[in-house]
Amino acid sequence: MKVKRFVAANMQLALRKVSQELGADAVIMSSKKVDDGFEVVAALDYQTGESTENPEVERQLELQRELEAAKASRQQGSQEREQRLDYARQSDVSSSAGLKDVLQGLKDKRYSDDRAPQAGLESGDDAVDQAGREAHYNNVIHAMSGELRELKNWMVSHQGSAWDTSRPLTWQQSQLWQRCQDVGLEPAWADRIASQISDEQSVEQAWQQALKLIARDLPVAAPELFERGGRYALVGPTGAGKTTTIGKLAAQFVIHHGADSVALITLDNYRVAAHDQIGTFSRLLGVELHKVGNEKDLKAALLKTQNKKLVLIDSAGLASQDPHFQTQLSMLKRTGAGLKKLLVLPLTSQGRCLQENYEHFKAAGLVGCVFTKLDECFSLGPAMSVAALTKLPVTLVTDGPHIPDDVHYPDAAKLVQLAEQMARMARTRWQAADAMHLATQSRFQQGA
Structure with a gap:
């Protein structure tokens, strides 16, 4: 005899599940209302007169409940991981401050969860244990920081540089690459500039370094060249x-x-x-x-x-x-x-x-x-x-x-500075034009 438990939002859906999985020969052994809706226990190859309190029936039902609980636990864990990834994406992970906030939040949560059962302990040996836990959590946070950084870089530029797909750009390098594009640099030059800058500084500091590299790469002739004839x-x-x-x-x-x-x-x-x-x-x-x-x-x-x-x-x-x-x-x-x-x-x-x-x-x-x-x-x-x-x-x-x-x-530095100013002005003009277009569209819709 094969026994299985079905849960659905209503009795009609539960019976439909029984029919789809066990077929028309299935026998309904019990039904009741539960928190998730309605529970139906059905059996296949059930013999008339056979007791519903058969230990084998109870064993199969218990195994099924355990499997369902394990599956629900895995789904919950997967959802929590997805939520953490969504939080990392939606929060300002684009800046180092945002990443630190994510890590600090995870650290505080882990630390408070572990510390709660120890609230009743006295000082002494507990201080040593707490120091050990602090060191352990610092190591965990450091490892998580590296993993999140890799995840962030992969999400932003997993396809690599536009001109060198064999070497992916980091998130910060991709930001610098895009700024170089806004200035009007050719992609090959922008890639060369971005790839020379490490991630050990803020984006603005890195951009200032990039501007210096651009000025260094721009060749200019000796001043007063034509004065020599x-x-x-x-x-x-x-x-x-x-x-x-x-x-x-x-x-x-x-x-x-x-x-x-x-x-x-x-x-x-x-x-x-x-x-x-x-x-x-x-x-x-x-x-x-x-x-x-x-x-x-x-x-x-x-x-x-x-x-x-x-x-x-x-x-x-x-x-x-x-x-x-x-x-x-x-x-x-x-x-x-x-x-x-x-x-x-x-x-x-x-x-x-x-x-x-x-x-x-x-x-x-x-x-x-x-x-x-x-x-x-x-x-x-x-x-x-x-x-x-x-x-x-x-x-x-x-x-x-x-x-x-x-x-x-x-003057190379002045030319680069002027190029950046032109890019900023162009971006401001486009933003203003877009805002004006949205405002005009909104007035038109309200008038309609």
Whole structure:
């Protein structure tokens, strides 16, 4: 005979359980109301006249009750573990203070639970026992701290870094990585910065260290570079600000060294009225201007201006698909080591565009870059990423149309600070826009 106990919220559900598990041949031996609803005891292969007080029946029922109690205990333990995990997630585990609160709460609970039965003991040996318990609990809390830290790191970044999935970032490193993304840094650079910082400090302290690492990684040319003179060709896309930058540099040099110390050369013979702007600079400043169309003319112009202290070459902003693009690039590359090529990067362009500009012009033999249109941009991170990842020193930064004032020598720390300020302002603007949208939506719903 097989005997089983069923408990359900009502008698109908209990009988349905009996039918589903024991089948239509089951015999109801007893039924009664209990705390959880209704209890039904049913049997299979029950013989008529057989006593319901059979010891075997009682034994099977007792075993079943024990199994149900054990199962309930396991479920309760699982629920408590889930609650602890939920508490760790929902509480401010994102900060070290939050984690300490969780650990201290667990420690206080364990300590008070263990200490309660000992409340009636006197001092003496009990003090020794208490010290032993304190040491034991400290060890337990230390172990739990490590386990919770690992759990926290796994929950936040168990998939690893976006660029190095073989090495997961810790929770704090993932926070720094995200802040680098907000500044506009390329993921590869952000990963390199975040991975160098340990978790033995607060997030804000770690972020300040990260900003210093970013500034250290950003290459900048020696200050007052152009005051020494030299021969420089500016290359870059159309509208990047090459000609205007040349006008600013020439004007500053003329102010300090005189018009006879400067010469201008233009390679732009592909656009209508291409010489008008640089021709205007030449007339206003009183400096020489040479217009060249091929490699032979360029070498001749450089020979004629060899006595000039500063020679600036303006190139045409051609698309990489233009048939003249490679011709101009080859001309600049073969001119010689004395001519330094600088890539002009407009800060208003997207990061991918800046990367493509570098790829297109690097064959010319670049030695540095120029950041233009700082006054019009909203994120410095993309251009900084190009300079840092390609090891291309930033030589100049321009921030307006005024000649000769709006051109400056770069300072890595100031550029990084400005990049962070731009990121904070952008985040504030988005938060304000989101709040305004929610307020407008709420008014619309109330009006409806």
